[in-house]
Amino acid sequence: xMKVVPDPPKPACSIQQTAQVTFGSCSNAHExxxxxxxxxxxxxxxxHLSNHLQxxxxxxxxxxxxxxxxxxxxxxxxxxxxxAAKALVEGLRIGAKNGVIRSAAECxxxxxxTLGKTAETPFxxxxxxxxxxFSVRNNVMAEDALVHVSLYLQSAxxxxxxxxxxxxxxxxxxxxATLHGIEVGRxxxxxxxxxxxxx
Numbered sequence: 001x002m003k004v005v006p007d008p009p010k011p012a013c014s015i016q017q018t019a020q021v022t023f024g025s026c027s028n029a030h031e032x033x034x035x036x037x038x039x040x041x042x043x044x045x046x047x048h049l050s051n052h053l054q055x056x057x058x059x060x061x062x063x064x065x066x067x068x069x070x071x072x073x074x075x076x077x078x079x080x081x082x083x084a085a086k087a088l089v090e091g092l093r094i095g096a097k098n099g100v101i102r103s104a105a106e107c108x109x110x111x112x113x114t115l116g117k118t119a120e121t122p123f124x125x126x127x128x129x130x131x132x133x134f135s136v137r138n139n140v141m142a143e144d145a146l147v148h149v150s151l152y153l154q155s156a157x158x159x160x161x162x163x164x165x166x167x168x169x170x171x172x173x174x175x176x177a178t179l180h181g182i183e184v185g186r187x188x189x190x191x192x193x194x195x196x197x198x199x
Contacts, residue, residue: 015042015115015142019194023187027161036191042115042142046093049149049188053086056181060160063174074159078178081156083123084134085149085185091118091136092145115142115192146193153186 018040022032036045060082064075095118118140122132136145160182164175 015146015192015196017041017195018045018188018191021187021191021194023183023190034187036187038191038195040191042192042195043093043096045188045192046089046096046115049185050086050089050093052181052185052188053082053089056156056178056185057082057086059174059177059181060156063163063178066174074163077159078156078163081152081159082182085152085156087121087123087134087136088118088145088149088152090123091121091140092142094119094121095142117141118145143193143196146189146196150186150189150193153182153189157182157186 018036018038020038021036022034023036024033025031057079060075060078064079092115096115097119118136118138120138121136123135124133125131126133157179160175160178164172164179167175
């Protein structure tokens with residue numbers, strides 16, 4: 001007997017682990033110096049990504065408040081991109097912690113800790129009561145969130161790199177810290193995205 005209605009397509013399993021990605025080429029000035037190792041569980045990669053973004057955010061904030069540059073727009077652009085990227089990562093971490101994962105029926109196997117969707121996560125805190133201006137939306141697919149994390153980090157890297165080139169050598173240390181944190185964060189993001197294509 002022929003089925004009248006075809007079976008719905010099986011949803012793709014979400015991100016489980018990293019793929020190998022190279023980084024540390026100083027904007028393609030030389031061969032990459034480092035690898036993100038393949039097979040790192042997604043939640044562990046996100047934890048490290050969050051830590052690197054926090055370090056880059058603090059370094060960029062220090063540069064903004066202590067380095068006399070005329071172009072504060074570049075500083076704000078870097079800070080915004082880092083804060084938005086960190087909020088997306090935190091949304092994914094909270095979503096994974098809350099058990100937003102694919103079921104065995106959806107993936108043909110049970111994969112503990114598989115990243116599925118974001119949880120609502122506020123960011124850009126200010127004013128009385130430390131209220132937030134923005135939040136990451138609930139239920140954004142992990143792959144979509146990570147694509148935007150990657151784009152924000154590319155933007156932050158480009159603006160921070162531009163500022164670094166205009167800073168006297170004595171003050172470049174904080175810029176380099178910012179750039180390193182951004183580059184590691186972007187490599188981890190790309191490693192998760194590349195692995196999601198393999199699944």
